Amino acid sequence: MQGKVILVTGGARRVGAATCRRLHAQGANLVVHYRASESEARALQSELDQVRPGSVALVQANLLETARLPRLIDETVTHFGRLDALVNNASSFFPTPLGEITEDGWADLIGSNLKAPLFLSQAAAPQLKRQQGCIVNIVDIHSERPLKRYVVYNAAKGGLASLTRSLAVELAPEVRVNGISPGPILWPEEGEWMDEASRQHIIGRTLLKRTGEPDDIARTVSFLIADAPYITGQIIAVDGGRSVNL
Secondary structure, eight states: OTTOEEEETTTTSHHHHHHHHHHHHTTOEEEEEESSOHHHHHHHHHHHHHHSTTOEEEEEOOTTOGGGHHHHHHHHHHHHSOOOEEEEOOOOOOOBOTTOOOHHHHHHHHIIIIIHHHHHHHHHHHHHHHTTOEEEEEOOGGGTSOOTTBHHHHHHHHHHHHHHHHHHHHHTTTOEEEEEEEOSSSOOOTTSSOOHHHHHHHHHHSSSSSOOOHHHHHHHHHHHHHSOTTOOSOEEEESTTGGGOO
16 A cells, blocks of 8 residues: 555545545555535545645545546646546435435436546546556445435446446456445434434344444455455445345
8 A cells, every 4th residue: 555646535524534544544645535525624634644744635526527527637646646546435325215306316316426436437547557556436235225215326326336347347457446335334414314213223134233333444445455456346245244134
């Protein structure tokens, strides 16, 4: 990981921030993308730059603006001179029960979870090929085990799972492409759908009978970037066994 340059989308908060902290601690230089979380992004940059000055750059973008995505790659290379890995972590998540689905909801969920990873990966591909680099997509166990009332989100993550395998084929042999499917790691934020009964039901369906931690995802991202040179086209479930507990 030492000296690698890694772009993490949605890297300012939650799982994204945990991933940035772990990759940085292992020696990587980071470009942290954020959309609206400027204060969190700047706080993370300040925290990590105290450890290694100049090791973190920030880039702001709305990933739904597809034409602007190549700029993220250009700014990364301008700042650090290279790009070794792309982590497509940014995601929107909200319910779209059948009968209430709108084109705006479709555009947001498909855009952030599927369209943006595709076009950002396409823009990054030439730089990643130069470095024999890799892409890590954050998928979801609901790509295979649909969550009720989340029709469009489930479909978007299912598309991302297929995109992961397709990109592995397209970019081989120079670039490895893998995915991670989290289970219950962090609960949705305040105002979203999760109540205590729902939480306990989900925990009860895991084999390990507990939630995971953001660093469980971060460790797996690190593994796929630095310690998995013969793994590509795979999606690793980090879910406490939820996906095998029928």
